[in-house]
Amino acid sequence: MLHKTEESQTASPAAPVCTTEKCTDAVARAERLDKIARNHILASSGVGLVPIPIVDIAGVMGVHLDLIKKLSTEYGVPFDKSLGKSILTSLLSGLFPVAIAGTVMSLLKFVPVIGQTAGAVTLPVLFGASTYAVHKVFVLHYEAGGTLLDLNPAKMKQYFSEQFLAGKSVAANLREGTAKNSA
Numbered sequence: 001m002l003h004k005t006e007e008s009q010t011a012s013p014a015a016p017v018c019t020t021e022k023c024t025d026a027v028a029r030a031e032r033l034d035k036i037a038r039n040h041i042l043a044s045s046g047v048g049l050v051p052i053p054i055v056d057i058a059g060v061m062g063v064h065l066d067l068i069k070k071l072s073t074e075y076g077v078p079f080d081k082s083l084g085k086s087i088l089t090s091l092l093s094g095l096f097p098v099a100i101a102g103t104v105m106s107l108l109k110f111v112p113v114i115g116q117t118a119g120a121v122t123l124p125v126l127f128g129a130s131t132y133a134v135h136k137v138f139v140l141h142y143e144a145g146g147t148l149l150d151l152n153p154a155k156m157k158q159y160f161s162e163q164f165l166a167g168k169s170v171a172a173n174l175r176e177g178t179a180k181n182s183a
Helices: 021-047 055-075 081-093 096-108 114-143 153-182
Strands: none
Touching: 021 055, 021 114, 021 153, 055 081, 055 114, 081 114, 081 153, 114 153
């Protein structure tokens, strides 16, 4: 998801052609999910640039909640903001060292020039990666027919951590692509 190779963009001669309505719906959903992920990763990365300490962390939580709400709508799952916050807190606690680093980087923004520069380099990627991981966890859970009520964050922490690591490069690549497109 989010990063296509040249191979995946060109169909091989043996590749089946998707002609059924269900297949078309699946392709359309995948495109919508990709757009939702991309928009929220970029929004999280942008929030990482907010120069006011702690406001950035509150902002990224808002982006995550909006992401969960949009994914819930896509899958027809009822959304509950308090339950979403609870799940996010539990998932993100699995990244405690990273969360502490993110908070420290946010607080370092109080230090003129050095702190603001360090925050501007580090936080957008960390926030983007966490958004990517939240997206992957909820898509996996909803694809399996789950709801907010039956998502077990403790069982998802390992998957969340793996996706967070993968999300670092996705977030960095999206930021670079956006910067190149706007130049």
